[in-house]
Amino acid sequence: MSETLAIEVRGLTKSFGSAHALNGLDLSVATGTVAGFLGPNGSGKSTTIRILLGLLKADGGTAALLGGDPWRDAVELHRRLAYVPGDVTLWPNLTGGQAIDILSKLHGRVDRKRIDEYLQRFDLDPSKKARSYSKGNRQKVALVAALASQAELLIFDEPTSGLDPLMEGVFTQCVLEARGAGQSVLLSSHIFAEVEKLCDTVTIIRQGRTVEAGVLSELRHLQRATITVSLDGSPTALSKLAGVHDLTADGSRVTFSVDDSAMSEVLTELASLGPSALVSEPPSLEELFLRHYSATSDAAVDA
């Protein structure tokens, strides 16, 4: 197994009865990087994560975690990773502080100084009983325990779904610090801004299959930019070019999207039309994401 990959998954399959949750999923996370893991609800993100954590046993394919087998070497591997589920269930009768200590101890040791630091940053009262915590506060308990553990690998399954924007900011900062300290991170999320800000690479899955994977900047490269421009001439010629899509004109103002591969051809044509006030927007992750989410837009991508 490669030392440079914290997670390496190839052709993973898993079925629950007749339902196929994973159909040959690939996923890699390089050591010391933050990897985004995206996909619609029910696409198999949590199943993949549970296989990586040794909670479920894969039917086929290979999965390596920190150089070990996630099922066979579960206990040794768990010493070196920390996990925050999307829906954190705690012991209702214990306080948040007690839960953090227990989880930390189960991982190895209780680092009081780091725990106190993260308690303060996440503004969590550790003396309250877990049953009185909101969803966000329960997530904070798991986040504090995970971040304080200094594990080599952090696995987050929608970790900020219950946090307010301020705490999301704190989380972002903590993840960047973790990467700075050489920790690897797998981050499953629905929040595009978060993924854009944090992730070095992105894997997008649908129906248990990887449909897009790579470095974020390269993925954007494959996609279309949106250009808005005022033209003196008629845009008809533009619309006939291959690589130009969805052209709309509002008086002299024209908006269209263009494939990166056709960019120089389009710009040459554009220059002859007397352009002014040209704005080019790179594709947002959200666009990229939504394109992969719905089957109909899939067809558009292929066309």
Next chain:
Amino acid sequence: MNDFANWTLAFRFLLRRNWVRMLVWALVLAGLIAIVIVSQRQTFPTQASREAYAAIANTPAVAALTGLPYAAGTLGGILNIKIWMTDALALAFAVIFLVTRNGRAEEEQGRTELLRAGALGRHAYTLASWLLTAAFTVVVGLATAGAAIAEKLPASGAIVMGASFTGVGLAFLGIAALAGELSQTSRGANGIAVVVLAVAYLLRAGGDLAATNDVPSGLSWASPLGWGQAMRSFGSNNWWPFLLLVGSGVFLCGIALRLQATRDLGAGILPDRPGPRTASALTQTPAGLTLRLQRWSIVGWAIGVAIGGLFFGTVATAMTKLLSGNKTAVAAILGQQKNVVSGLLGYFTMADALLIAAFALGSVATIRSEEADGSVELQWTSAISRLRWAASRIVVPGVASLAMLALSGWAEGASYGAAIHDPTQAGRYAALALAYWPTILLIIGLVVILDGWLPRASLTISWIVYGVLVFVSMFGELLKLPTRVTNVTPFTAIERLSTGHFTALPLIIITVLAIILGAVGLFRLRSRDLVVG
């Protein structure tokens, strides 16, 4: 009446959610009545045999456990002695669990919030749940009365008996409703109501033990169970204690409603105090965590079985006094004093062991419930193997049940020994009770193997098996079950050591079985997928 808006909608919804379990309870409670009538008609076929029984029925054991035998010369009176208390207690438990399930538990899980955000009055759901439970007690009353009438007992007595069940159910409906307002958790609410039920049982036991002829002492009037007994079905058929039962239920529900109007959703009247900011070194270990999570449950059960032991010892003592008196006729019929008393003590030891088995089952059930509710996810992804994790959930009920057996046996022997001036009885009965430890381990093993192979159904099956075992162990003789059945069930297979000789074979077989079940279950738990829900 905006506070109760749309309560009929809530009522229909609750009926849909609960009708199966209510139907099962009603059928079991009415079925017990029918079965006992049939079996007692065989036991006492003639009026002469019933009168002979009446002459000796008034023993302290009968008085303390089931109430005064005021009409033991009739089949209805015998029915009362044999099953009234069991049915009344079972109905009280059913009502308590129903009220908590549809009240505090829903609120705790946040479902009430969702419902109340709809076009539902503030108290509509609560009112609907209480009315449904009240209707359930009425159905049980009608069904039990109907069963007795169908078995050709006098209708007047049968109807009073049914009404006494309904009344007891309504009184505990009020108690459970109030408990649900006081406690913030469903466990707490059930705990408070069950403690009240236990106190009510002991108060009337005291009243019946201190009776003059067949009139209990004033103590009984402090207990709703005592009021139910005072209706004297198949005896003088009093209706007026029924008003007391219904009135107390309505009154307590009224108080509960007032309390609900003054508190926030999700809050309890008893405050939730802040706890420690850090976990102690013990709580940080897996077994220590189990102990910490269950400490009040363990303490509560230990106190309960100790009181049970003291109570049983007292009953045996009263029997001794009766038999050592001049009532040679009684002694002649009941047999030799020593055998009767030690037989009774052996039966009580088994009863305490059954209670402790319920504790062990509930305790080891967390092995499943923590996986179902998802809280194992954070633990199984820690540096602890599933085996070690499971072991920490098994060892606590294992050791605690051993200690509880010793404690309950010691309490039983001590109170009996004090009466017969024999201090060695405490240690003797503590040791005798330990003979049930393998059986309790077998119950734990059953939960473990089911958790491994049939996780979703495991707890339901375990409790059904436990219920059957209680039934066969406690009522096997009453219902005339064949000995080839009673000889092989794990509680009855243990020789009643107080009378019998020590035979190691059943203990060995049961221990080996328990180990096999546990090992096969753990083996499977290690190799199967996580099963949430």
